[in-house]
Amino acid sequence: MATIKTLEELETFGLAEAVREKFSAALKNGQLVFAPSKHEQYTDEATGMRCELMIVEGLSKRPINRPTQPGSDEKISSDKLEQVKKKNPFMKPEPELTVIQDLVGEYRLILNKFPNIEEHFLMVTKEFVQQDTLLKPVELQLMHTILGQLNTSQSRFFAFFNSGPESGYSQFHKHIQFMKLPPNFEVYQDALVAGSEFFIPRELDGSEQPLMNKQLTFKHFVLKLPRKFASEEEQSTSLAMMYMYLFKRVLNVFKEQGLDSTKISYNFLMMEDWMMIIPRSHAFFDGVWQNSLGFMGLFTMKDLEVKNKVMHHGIGTILQECGFPLGSDDDRAKYDEFGY
Template sequence: MGLDTTIKSLEGLADIDFYNAVHSTFLNAQKDGSLIYSADQKPEIIKEDGTNMNIELKTVKALGIRPHNRPAASSPESKTDDEKLKLQQDNDPFAHPEPELTDFAKQDSLLKPVELQIMHAILKNINNSDECKKNNTQFFAFFNSGPESGYSQFHKHIQFLKLPRGFSPYQSGLASTTEFFLPRELNVNKHPLIYQNAKFKHWILKIKDSFEDEEERETILAMLYMFLISRVLNVSKSQKITRDKVSYNFMMMDDWMMAVPRSHAKYEDVWQNALGYMGLFSARDEDVRQKMLDLGFSKILEGCGFPVEEKEKEISYDGLWY
């Protein structure tokens, strides 16, 4: 299941009606029976005490029937000559397009500059569409990397998800009041943004509002991403995590990117990937939903990541990793 559109360049991606192209693909697949979709119960929006984070909590029945194991090898479909966009079948309509990347690569390999460009170009395209503006919603991209990141597929893939209508993630609030800057470890005023109420280690960097050309976009996105990766590697090294076990979640919107180093894929048997760090929690059944409420969302996120330290914003990390 995929788009009947070949896009030969990033400039070409900017020119297509991406929202409606994906939406029509979903509707056609549902109509011809290749996609079976059933709506989930109405989600609950919660303002978490203590952190003031917006939380969406919902029960997704499809999570109870999807495979729990991770494929250990690539499928024939994974080996392609170009980046490919496909729709996942376990989420909301037009909520979860997923590009599979060139050839087979493991999910713990680093993102390439062109992959960051594609992510950003897709977000710019969709989020500036009339439909997103009319529906008061936005999309974000995320990448789960490493064995403790909560990924469910072994092959390298980036995913996109639609935020709930009117939902304001804490990252966007920080980015909206910050001017773009290139981060530096030796200058505390150039350290990444941190949401002060969060209990887990994370770093947020502002993205430029516009770029002179694709070369500048490629350069800046790569610089920001690698700065975040250097911090992930430093934290992992300090925790004596071997290089093959390094795990993190990476998230991006039009105007910011974020990384969260991961210690565990689960906390008290509650599995979590990047979505939790956006404030989006999905339970496969009522028992898991209640367990999330009992444990507390911040406790789950802290248990799957690393706790913040005193004066977290002032910590400088080594430029050398492993």
Template sequence: MAEMTRLVAPQNLPGLVKAAFDAARVNGDLTYYPTQVVILTPNSIPFQLRFSPALALKPKAPKPKEPHGKPFNPFENPSPAMLIADLPPSHRLVLNKFAVVPEHFILITKEFKPQTHVLESADIAATYACIQAYRTHGHELFAFFNSGPHSGASQPHRHLQLLPVERMRDGLEDVDRGGEWNVLAEKIAEFEKVLPFNIFTASIRPDMTAEERHSAYLELYRSAVKATFLDKEVDSEGEAVISYNFAMTSNSMAICPRTAEGAAIKSKSGQDVGVVSFNGTVLAGTTLVKDQVEWDVLREDPDQLFNILKGIGLPPLADTNG
């Protein structure tokens, strides 16, 4: 079985991604949205807040339908301009068409599989193969997966998203001189007592088999389900019974059960001034706003970010254990 899921990523993957991103950007096949960034420390957790006013102008095109009235699926037959590489036998890598982080790319299943199903061994193996290909070149990747209505998921075709950590640091040179920010999923143990919500984590190692890594993911998923529904039977395949975000780095996996996609941002006078939504990048310790008022309010009142984060998941274990 281990051999069946031995997926290998191209050894020059960082170079392939960069070349594909640069070409697609020059040719107008993707849009890159630059951001401003600050580091907030809600409850002492270093958190990137990014602001992209251009993203608010992103055209909300009506979803094109295919001839039989089926919703358009951008991952079914990706355009050659978006394709980075094949990962035989089951996956391929494509660029993200609307990038906030440069070189943001996506791992998709070749055949349609639902985003709402529990991840399979090949999904985990392919993700880890990409992470290892970056590591070989001295780079780190942050991979995340959004599943369910409260997770920030947008496409029904199964996909995991991959962000080069170096590119996630773009713009931090001026605001993070102390180097406080790091991928949160790697630092959960350090912040366990101050986290706003429950996160389950596991360490992973290069010498694990594909099945051992998949088992570690399933164990985290089971823990997340049990924390959400005490007596729920947990299947290790098929439709997931909770909304959650999953993240993977070279050293760790993390799952955050989700109960809401986001929450309202309020002004000092208590007026709603916007909404901030979160996907799996919350497990990196980053979030994004598109509106100047939201940007101003959260920078002035970082505690509000912590309160918003408290509302999107389960109470942290420290709270529930009294």
């Protein structure tokens, strides 16, 4: 198992091949709960959003390890937290699933034991850290650098982070996930950033706003990223500033709605040339569980019953109910003395 001490080492590691070989070996030896799913492409009539519908075998078998359930007002007690830590699969991951044992001293890269798609893997903290903590600058750097190592003309990966009790995570140990897009799948974020210029937003200047697809039903905020940064310092500073700007958008949504600040939840997604945040109000709607993937247009479902619910309600309705409705004023910044 590899040890990577610096970002520079990671850039020359050959990560794509390492993930592919580890996944193939683990699948052959029965260490993954995975069967290729049938992919069905679908365009939501209400929003025009291109979607990929997948029934994923592992979703009905994966363990759920959370101190509280979505929608609960229960406070996280020390006893509950200790129970979660004891059942934590990320503290001592299986060697057969470990791609990088030591990543810049604080992290590991491991395969998802219950993958949604081939080569689905995670970056986890080596020590226990709660999932609802903020992303660190180094974590954002690692996400961007890893994506740069994985993406080719034939294969595109994205990263996502589910944070907060209503964000749709199943494990309370801090983890960032990496998945590749299905073949020939186009994401709406690409069209948003295609005609825009990179900029670092400033709270007091309302002239440059996050990008949005006005046809969608849910609040979302997208910022374009440059393909390359001049230095690691510029990469760290720029990514951190942009992430915190988006996070403050989530804080303002919760404040405007008069919601409990202890339940702030969001999904954060990144590809090589954009980052995006979606404030979350509920983890599920009528039993249809959503994490970051649904807001990418990737609907993974555990069985046909859930798929029927998705088709009955419509993707636009489900995402709106799990997020916050996109209003007519979402194209204007709301910065005043009461905003973040």
